Amino acid sequence: MRCPFCNSQDTNVKDSRPTDDNSAIRRRRYCDNCGARFTTFERVQIRDLMVVKKTGKKVAFDRDKLVRSIQIATRKRSIDPEKIETVVSSIVRRLESSGESEIPSEVIGAQVMDALSQIDAVAFVRYASVYKNFSEVKDFSSFIRDLKSKED
Numbered sequence: 001m002r003c004p005f006c007n008s009q010d011t012n013v014k015d016s017r018p019t020d021d022n023s024a025i026r027r028r029r030y031c032d033n034c035g036a037r038f039t040t041f042e043r044v045q046i047r048d049l050m051v052v053k054k055t056g057k058k059v060a061f062d063r064d065k066l067v068r069s070i071q072i073a074t075r076k077r078s079i080d081p082e083k084i085e086t087v088v089s090s091i092v093r094r095l096e097s098s099g100e101s102e103i104p105s106e107v108i109g110a111q112v113m114d115a116l117s118q119i120d121a122v123a124f125v126r127y128a129s130v131y132k133n134f135s136e137v138k139d140f141s142s143f144i145r146d147l148k149s150k151e152d
Helices: 063-074 081-097 105-119 121-131 137-151
Strands: 011-018 024-031 037-043 050-052 058-060 102-104
Touching: 050 105, 063 081, 063 105, 063 121, 081 105, 102 105, 105 121, 121 137
Parallel strands: 050 102
Antiparallel strands: 011 024, 024 037, 050 058
């Protein structure tokens, strides 16, 4: 493993343990060259997933992009980062175990919407505004009205 500080190839693993949700191995590493300490995560990748966009374009699935989109929706909300990681791992596991190598972007968006609806209503509405492409204020009010009617 290359040191992210000095680019030395001479690093050692000091500690390894599974993450809380057992979806990855967390390794604490030490660089013999510069003395820096850093953490790496190893995840099992069952298959290469392709995302099929609404336009029909196919792109490689990017776990980090999924994390970023959820982080944006949950920004300035009191949501534990570990919870976000658990949600992302759960979504990725479902996608990989679906048996499909090409996943429509709508399926991923729907799974994120479902997860956010369980975590935080504000984050859910934020994500929905992008996912459903709200263009006017009435889109927000209509969505929230529908949301409230489902709660009653």
